Amino acid sequence: MHKMAEVGSTIYLDHQSAAPVFPEALEILKQYAIEPFSPSSLHQRGIHSKKVLQSALECISAFLGCEETEIVFTGGSWEAIVLGIEGFWRRNASKGKHILTTPIEQKPILLLFDKLKNEGATVSYIPVDKEGFVDPKAIEELSTSQTILCCVQWVNPEIGSIQNIQEVANLCFNKGIAFFCDGSYAAGWVPIDLKRLPISLLVVNPNQFNGPKGVGILCVKKGFEIEPIIPGLNRDFGFWGGSENLPAVLATAKAAEITSQLFKEKIEKVSYLQKLLWNDLLTHIPLIALNGPQLGFGRSIQNLNVSPEFIGGESQVLSCDLKGIMISSGPSCIQKNLRVSHVFKAVGLGYQRAVSSVRISLGITTTKEEIEKFAKIYREVVAKLREMSIGWKKYISEQAKNEE
Amino acid sequence: MHKMAEVGSTIYLDHQSAAPVFPEALEILKQYAIEPFSPSSLHQRGIHSKKVLQSALECISAFLGCEETEIVFTGGSWEAIVLGIEGFWRRNASKGKHILTTPIEQKPILLLFDKLKNEGATVSYIPVDKEGFVDPKAIEELSTSQTILCCVQWVNPEIGSIQNIQEVANLCFNKGIAFFCDGSYAAGWVPIDLKRLPISLLVVNPNQFNGPKGVGILCVKKGFEIEPIIPGLNRDFGFWGGSENLPAVLATAKAAEITSQLFKEKIEKVSYLQKLLWNDLLTHIPLIALNGPQLGFGRSIQNLNVSPEFIGGESQVLSCDLKGIMISSGPSCIQKNLRVSHVFKAVGLGYQRAVSSVRISLGITTTKEEIEKFAKIYREVVAKLREMSIGWKKYISEQAKNEE
Numbered sequence: 001m002h003k004m005a006e007v008g009s010t011i012y013l014d015h016q017s018a019a020p021v022f023p024e025a026l027e028i029l030k031q032y033a034i035e036p037f038s039p040s041s042l043h044q045r046g047i048h049s050k051k052v053l054q055s056a057l058e059c060i061s062a063f064l065g066c067e068e069t070e071i072v073f074t075g076g077s078w079e080a081i082v083l084g085i086e087g088f089w090r091r092n093a094s095k096g097k098h099i100l101t102t103p104i105e106q107k108p109i110l111l112l113f114d115k116l117k118n119e120g121a122t123v124s125y126i127p128v129d130k131e132g133f134v135d136p137k138a139i140e141e142l143s144t145s146q147t148i149l150c151c152v153q154w155v156n157p158e159i160g161s162i163q164n165i166q167e168v169a170n171l172c173f174n175k176g177i178a179f180f181c182d183g184s185y186a187a188g189w190v191p192i193d194l195k196r197l198p199i200s201l202l203v204v205n206p207n208q209f210n211g212p213k214g215v216g217i218l219c220v221k222k223g224f225e226i227e228p229i230i231p232g233l234n235r236d237f238g239f240w241g242g243s244e245n246l247p248a249v250l251a252t253a254k255a256a257e258i259t260s261q262l263f264k265e266k267i268e269k270v271s272y273l274q275k276l277l278w279n280d281l282l283t284h285i286p287l288i289a290l291n292g293p294q295l296g297f298g299r300s301i302q303n304l305n306v307s308p309e310f311i312g313g314e315s316q317v318l319s320c321d322l323k324g325i326m327i328s329s330g331p332s333c334i335q336k337n338l339r340v341s342h343v344f345k346a347v348g349l350g351y352q353r354a355v356s357s358v359r360i361s362l363g364i365t366t367t368k369e370e371i372e373k374f375a376k377i378y379r380e381v382v383a384k385l386r387e388m389s390i391g392w393k394k395y396i397s398e399q400a401k402n403e404e
Numbered sequence: 405m406h407k408m409a410e411v412g413s414t415i416y417l418d419h420q421s422a423a424p425v426f427p428e429a430l431e432i433l434k435q436y437a438i439e440p441f442s443p444s445s446l447h448q449r450g451i452h453s454k455k456v457l458q459s460a461l462e463c464i465s466a467f468l469g470c471e472e473t474e475i476v477f478t479g480g481s482w483e484a485i486v487l488g489i490e491g492f493w494r495r496n497a498s499k500g501k502h503i504l505t506t507p508i509e510q511k512p513i514l515l516l517f518d519k520l521k522n523e524g525a526t527v528s529y530i531p532v533d534k535e536g537f538v539d540p541k542a543i544e545e546l547s548t549s550q551t552i553l554c555c556v557q558w559v560n561p562e563i564g565s566i567q568n569i570q571e572v573a574n575l576c577f578n579k580g581i582a583f584f585c586d587g588s589y590a591a592g593w594v595p596i597d598l599k600r601l602p603i604s605l606l607v608v609n610p611n612q613f614n615g616p617k618g619v620g621i622l623c624v625k626k627g628f629e630i631e632p633i634i635p636g637l638n639r640d641f642g643f644w645g646g647s648e649n650l651p652a653v654l655a656t657a658k659a660a661e662i663t664s665q666l667f668k669e670k671i672e673k674v675s676y677l678q679k680l681l682w683n684d685l686l687t688h689i690p691l692i693a694l695n696g697p698q699l700g701f702g703r704s705i706q707n708l709n710v711s712p713e714f715i716g717g718e719s720q721v722l723s724c725d726l727k728g729i730m731i732s733s734g735p736s737c738i739q740k741n742l743r744v745s746h747v748f749k750a751v752g753l754g755y756q757r758a759v760s761s762v763r764i765s766l767g768i769t770t771t772k773e774e775i776e777k778f779a780k781i782y783r784e785v786v787a788k789l790r791e792m793s794i795g796w797k798k799y800i801s802e803q804a805k806n807e808e
Binding site: 010012014015017018019020021023026029030033034035036037038040041042043044045046074075076078079082108111112115207212213214215229230231243245246247248314317318320321324325326327328329 | 414416418419421422423424425427430433434437438439440441442444445446447448449450478479480482483486512515516519611616617618619633634635647649650651652718721722724725728729730731732733
C-alpha cells in the first residue's frame with residue numbers, strides 16, 4: 001500500500017479531521033514553491049506554469065468526470081461551499097427564493113442558510129431517518145415552483161451516512177432544481193463521475209484524498225451560473241480572484257492521480273479494516289452502539305462513530321490520547337461550539353448516546369497492526385473508564401441480581 | 405545572504421509577481437502536512453497544533469506590531485483584501501456611504517469598489533501625481549461627514565511608489581475615518597509597526613516576504629468591526645471559516661521570523677543592487693526612462709519600471725526570456741486584460757511610455773552577479789530590438805543630421 005512517513009508509536013485515527021498529504025504531492029508543492037511560478041507571467045516560467053496548470057486541470061477533471069472549464073479552485077473547501085451556495089443564491093434569487101436542504105449538513109452550511117434567510121430565502125429541511133438518510137421522495141413533496149436550489153451532502157463526516165446521490169441528483173434534474181452537493185468527504189472515497197451524475201455544483205476537499213490543505217474545488221456544471229464571492233480578473237473565469245495557488249493545485253492533481261491508481265486497493269483495505277475493527281469492538285465491548293448506518297453500501301468506510309454506554313466521549317478521547325491514539329469526539333468544525341451535535345439531534349439520538357460517542361476515522365495509511373493495537377487499547381480504556389462510572393456499577397450490580 | 409535552491413542558468417527578476425519560498429518555511433509546511441494536524445482536535449496532536457498556532461500568532465503579531473487577536477488568516481491576500489473592504493462596508497454602510505481611494509490601487513480593488521457603487525456607495529478618488537504619490541491633504545478636502553473608509557495602498561507593485569502611510573493614517577485617525585491599507589507589497593520590505601501607525605485594516609501577503617502561497621493576512625485593529633465574507637464557526641473569531649491551514653500559517657510565521665532577522669541586510673543588499681542596475685541602464689541605454697518615483701525613500705527597492713523608447717515591453721520580455729531572464733511587462737494581476745495599465749493612465753504616462761515599459765523586480769535571492777549579467781543582456785536586447793524599430797532608425801538619422 002501507499003507508504004507515508006513513519007508515525008512513530010502513535011496511531012492516528014482522525015483522518016476525517018485532517019488527512020496526511022501524499023509525499024509525492026508535497027514534493028511537487030515544494031518544487032513549485034521554492035522557485036516561484038505564476039501562470040500570469042509571459043516568460044518561460046509563466047508559460048511552463050500555464051502548461052502544468054492545464055495538465056492539472058485535465059487530471060482533476062478526469063478524476064471527477066467533468067470538463068476542465070467547469071473547475072474553480074478556491075482557497076479551501078469551505079470557501080468552495082460558500083461560493084457554490086451563496087454565489088448561486090446571489091445570481092439566481094430573482095428566479096425563486098425557496099431552498100431545500102437537510103438538517104445534517106455541516107454546521108457552517110446551516111448557518112449560511114440562516115444568513116440567506118435574512119436576505120429573503122425560505123428554507124425547507126428534508127427529514128432524515130435515524131441512520132441519517134434523507135428520503136429523496138421528500139424532495140418532490142417539499143419542492144415548489146419557487147424552489148431554485150437543493151443542497152444535500154454526499155457523505156456525513158460525523159456518522160458516516162452516504163446519501164443516494166444518484167437518486168437525489170436525478171430528481172432535482174427532472175424538476176429543474178439546481179443541485180448543490182457537499183462532496184467534501186466523498187471525493188477519493190466513493191466513485192464520482194459527473195458525466196452520469198447530474199450534480200450542478202459539487203464541492204471537493206483535496207485534503208480528504210491526501211492532497212494539500214489551503215485549496216478547495218467547486219465544480220460548476222455547464223449551464224449553471226453563480227456570482228463570484230471573491231471577484232477576480234484573470235483566474236477561474238472570474239469566479240475566484242487573486243493569482244492561482246499553483247503549488248497547491250499541482251499537488252492536488254498529483255493526489256487525484258495517485259488516488260485514482262490506488263482507489264480499488266484503498267477501498268478494499270479500508271473497508272476490510274473497518275469491518276475488522278467494528279467486529280472486534282462489538283465482540284469485546286458490552287453495550288457499545290454504532291451511531292449512523294450499519295456497515296455496508298450506505299456507510300463511509302472511513303467512519304466508525306460509536307457510543308459505549310455510561311462513559312463520556314471526551315474522556316475516551318483523552319484516555320486514548322495518553323496511549324498515543326488519536327480519535328475524535330466530533331467533527332473538527334463543531335466540537336468547540338456544541339456538546340450535542342446537530343447531527344445527533346437530527347437523527348434522534350438521545351443526549352446519553354451523543355455524549356458517550358467518539359468518532360474513529362480511518363485513512364489510506366491505516367494498517368491492520370494499528371487497528372488491532374487500537375482495538376486492544378480502546379477496550380482497556382473503556383473498561384477503565386467504566387470502573388469509575390456510577391451508571392456502569394449500577395448496571396453491573398443489577399445484572400448480577402438478575403442472574404441470582 | 406539567505407541561500408535558496410540553485411536557479412541554474414536562469415535569472416529571475418519577477419519577484420513582485422511571485423516570490424520564492426524560504427526552504428525553512430517549506431520544511432515546516434511539509435512537516436505539518438505529511439502528518440495531519442488540526443488545532444480543533446482534542447488529542448495530543450490537536451493540543452500541539454494549538455500551541456504552535458499560538459506561537460505562530462505571536463511571531464506574526466510581533467512582525468507587524470499588532471495584537472494576536474487582531475490577526476485573521478484567509479486563503480490568500482486577495483481574499484484578505486475582499487474581507488477587509490467588503491466586510492467593512494457590509495458592517496458599517498449604515499453609518500455613511502462615502503469611500504475614499506486612489507486610482508492606482510490594484511485593479512481588482514477598483515473593480516470591487518465598482519461593485520460597492522451598485523450597492524449605494526459613492527467613491528471619490530484621491531488624485532496622484534506623475535510619480536504615483538497621493539496628496540494626503542486631498543483626503544481632508546474630499547472627505548465628508550458620510551466618509552466611512554479610506555483605502556490607500558502602501559507600495560504600488562507596478563511603478564514602485566511608496567505612499568506616506570504615516571501621514572495618511574494619522575489624517576484618517578484624526579478625522580475618524582477607518583483606514584484600509586493594501587500592504588501586499590510592503591510587508592517584508594518597509595518597516596511596519598502598527599503600534600505607531602493607526603491603520604485600521606491592513607492586508608499582508610506572506611509570499612512577498614518569501615512565505616507560502618495560499619494564505620493571506622488581514623489585521624483588524626481593535627475597535628473596528630467587519631462582517632465575515634466566508635463566515636465560519638471556530639476559526640479567526642468567525643471572520644473566516646473552515647479549519648485553519650496550519651502548515652501554511654506556520655510556514656508564514658517562519659518566513660516572518662527569517663525576514664525580521666535578515667531585514668537590515670536584505671534592505672541594504674537589494675537597494676544597493678537596485679541602484680547598481682539603474683545606474684548601469686541609465687549609463688548604457690540611451691533614451692530609457694524610469695516610470696514612477698526616483699530611487700530613494702519613496703520607491704520600492706524591489707521595483708524598477710523602465711521604458712526604453714521605440715521598442716515594445718512584450719518583445720523585451722520575450723527576448724529576455726530566450727536568454728533565460730524573467731521580467732514582466734506588468735503586474736501579474738492585470739496584464740491579460742489591459743494593454744495600458746490603469747496605473748500608467750492615472751499617473752499621466754502616455755501610451756508610448758506604457759507600451760515600451762517593463763518591470764524588473766528584485767528579491768531576496770537576487771545577486772550582484774545576476775544583476776550584472778542581466779544588465780549586459782538587457783542592453784543587447786534593447787539594442788537588437790531597436791535595430792528593427794523604424795522609430796529608432798528615424799531618431800538615429802535625425803541625430804546624425806543634427807550633428808552634421
